[in-house]
Each structure stands twice: as structure tokens, then as C-alpha cells.
Amino acid sequence: MNRLDSTFQRLKAEDRKGLIAFLMAGDPDLGASEDHFRTVVENGADVLELGIPFSDPTADGPTIQAAGKRALDAGMTIEKGLELVRRLRRDIETPIVLFGYSNPYFAYGYDNFCKHAVEAGADGVLVVDIPAEEADEFTPSCHAHGLHFVPLIAPTTPPDRAARILGHSNGFVYYIMVTGVTGARARVSHNVREHVDRLRECTPLPIGVGFGVSSGEQAREVAEGADAVVVGSALVEAATQGTLAELTRELRAGLDAGRSVGGG
Numbered sequence: 001m002n003r004l005d006s007t008f009q010r011l012k013a014e015d016r017k018g019l020i021a022f023l024m025a026g027d028p029d030l031g032a033s034e035d036h037f038r039t040v041v042e043n044g045a046d047v048l049e050l051g052i053p054f055s056d057p058t059a060d061g062p063t064i065q066a067a068g069k070r071a072l073d074a075g076m077t078i079e080k081g082l083e084l085v086r087r088l089r090r091d092i093e094t095p096i097v098l099f100g101y102s103n104p105y106f107a108y109g110y111d112n113f114c115k116h117a118v119e120a121g122a123d124g125v126l127v128v129d130i131p132a133e134e135a136d137e138f139t140p141s142c143h144a145h146g147l148h149f150v151p152l153i154a155p156t157t158p159p160d161r162a163a164r165i166l167g168h169s170n171g172f173v174y175y176i177m178v179t180g181v182t183g184a185r186a187r188v189s190h191n192v193r194e195h196v197d198r199l200r201e202c203t204p205l206p207i208g209v210g211f212g213v214s215s216g217e218q219a220r221e222v223a224e225g226a227d228a229v230v231v232g233s234a235l236v237e238a239a240t241q242g243t244l245a246e247l248t249r250e251l252r253a254g255l256d257a258g259r260s261v262g263g264g
Contacts, residue, residue, distance in 0.1 A: 003095035003123045004148055004171040007046055008206040008227065017255040018228030019219070020208050021045035021235055021248065022099060024053060024067035025084050026076030033071075034087055036239045041094050043245050044252030047208075048088075049126065049230065052081050052100030059128045063233040078108050082120040089121035097124040097150055097171070105138070114141040124148035124171045132161065135168045150174055155195055163202050172206040174230060175199060177222065193225030216254025223258050 011018050021040040026033050037048055053068035053076050060068065085096055098117060105113045105127065117125065125147055130138055135149070142149040148171030153162050155177065166173065177192045196207050209222050210230025219229045231251055238247040 002146065002148055002171070003093065004047065004097070007095050008172060011046065011227065012206075017223040017226070017258060018046040018206070018208065019044055019248075019251055019255055020047040020049060020097075020210070020228050020230040022049035022051060022064075022210075022230065022232030023235055023239065024051040024064065024071050025081045026053065026071035026074055027051075027067040027236070027239070028070050029074045030076070030080060030084060034084060036244060037084075037088055038092070039244050040235065040248045041092055043248035045094065045248060046228070047095045047097065049097050049099045049232070050081065050085065050122075051232075052076075052078060052098055052104060054101040054104055056103075057101065057128075061233060063236050067236045078104055078113065082116055082122075085117070085120040085122050095123040096121065097126055097148075098122050099126045100128070102127050102130045102138070110138050111141040111144075114145040114147045118145045118147050122147065124150045126150040126152065126174060128152065132165045132168065135165075139168045152176060153199060159198070159202060162199065166203045166205070169203075169205065172208050172228065173199065173203060175207055175209045175226070176211045177209050192222055196225040213251075216250040216252075216257075218254070219251045220254040220258035223255055229255065 008018065023036050053071040055072060057065055057068060125142060127138065139149050149169050150171045151165045151169035152174050153165060175196060192209055196209065199207060206227035208228035208230045209226040210232065213219050213222055213229055213231045214234035223229045235244060235247060238244045
């Protein structure tokens with residue numbers, strides 16, 4: 001069974017919310033990046049999103065853009081990203097989703113990428129900029145090699161289009177709770193649960209909510225109607241400040257506190 005499926009099944013059985021942690025592979029270098037991923041696992045992350053840097057990102061805010069530039073300047077490539085997965089897989093069973101843009105995967109070759117990603121130990125891929133109309137170029141290779149294709153759904157996505165997107169997908173759904181780019185925000189959207197409830201009518205997949213979560217309290221609030229919370233920019237910034245373990249523990253505590261009051 002794919003690690004994503006077994007992890008979400010376990011979380012549901014335990015009545016717990018998942019913490020999906022994004023960090024940029026190779027930021028600020030390969031060794032430090034490996035340490036950062038290990039830190040979030042040790043402090044409560046249930047799923048890792050391993051960012052593959054791209055020189056022309058469209059969905060990333062300033063914090064993740066800067067992380068991607070640092071990684072590229074340090075020589076990060078898809079091959080080194082897969083090496084990082086292999087290094088983590090020596091002793092970590094946490095699911096790993098490769099988060100990136102289509103151009104590097106296209107240049108690498110979609111089928112080669114999916115094959116090598118699974119061989120390295122990856123469980124899923126999330127591609128920011130492949131529209132539903134072009135997903136058939138990529139998803140057959142994902143399915144053939146057992147790599148889950150994780151969809152992105154925005155607040156502005158109409159139900160009929162969401163259904164088409166979800167038809168290509170597995171693993172979990174990444175629901176973007178704001179319009180705009182990634183980045184920590186002082187407040188989170190207050191209609192997340194309404195959107196998530198509507199999305200559940202289209203899919204049985206677990207739903208993770210992200211874009212903007214930066215504290216344990218926000219994680220607790222956002223997770224009330226979702227299965228997991230995705231945190232990226234705040235963790236990337238914490239890694240640069242030396243507070244990554246502390247923030248991860250705070251996020252985990254916020255999610256666990258939400259469970260104790262019946263959220264979800």
C-alpha cells in the first residue's frame with residue numbers, strides 16, 4: 001500500500017489531524033536540507049512535501065521563492081532531490097510528496113521521473129502548473145509506477161471542474177484556502193469548512209488545507225473541517241531562524257488540541 005494511503009487511514013483511525021510539512025530540497029544545501037526534513041518528522045510531521053526548486057515559480061510567495069533560489073544557487077537538481085529522498089528513506093517511513101513545476105519534470109521525461117521517484121522512495125507528486133486538460137500527459141506514468149498524483153483545488157474552482165481534476169488524482173487533495181501565492185498570513189479564511197464540505201461531495205480522498213498557516217492556533221482552526229493542514233512558508237522561515245523544531249511542535253500541539261475539543 002502507498003504510504004500516503006496507510007498514513008491517512010491511520011490518522012482517521014486515531015481521530016487525529018495530519019500535519020503536512022513543506023520544505024525546499026537543497027535549501028540552503030543538501031546536508032542542511034536533510035537535517036531540516038528529519039527535524040520536522042521528529043517533531044510531529046505526518047507527511048513531507050519536498051520542494052523541487054524551479055527558476056520561474058508562479059504559486060510561490062517571497063519566502064519559498066527565496067528558498068528555491070538558494071537551493072538552485074547551491075546546485076540543486078531533480079537528481080539531487082531524488083538522492084535526498086533516498087537518504088531520508090534509510091530510516092524514515094513518513095510519506096514523501098515531491099512538490100514542483102512541470103517544466104523540470106518534462107525535461108527529465110515524465111515516465112523516467114515517475115519511475116526514478118518511486119525507486120528513490122517517493123509516494124506522490126504535486127505539480128502546480130499542469131491544468132486538468134493536460135494532466136493526461138503525466139498521470140498515466142504516475143499510475144503505472146504507483147506514484148500518487150495529488151491535485152490542487154482553489155477556492156475559485158467550480159464543482160464540475162473540481163470533479164474533472166479529481167478524476168486524475170489520488171493520495172489526498174490539497175485545497176488552497178486563499179487566492180494568491182504562498183506565504184504566512186496573520187489571519188486565515190473563515191469559510192474554509194464550507195468549501196471543504198462542498199469538496200467532500202466530489203471525492204472520498206482526504207483533504208489537506210494550506211496556503212497561509214503559520215501558527216498552532218491557525219492550524220487548529222483550519223483543521224476543524226479538514227483531514228490535514230499543509231504548512232510551508234512558516235516552516236521555511238523557521239528553518240532559516242533556527243526555530244524549526246519549536247514551530248513544528250507548536251503546529252502539532254495545535255492540531256492535537258483541536259481534536260480534544262471535537263474539531264473535524
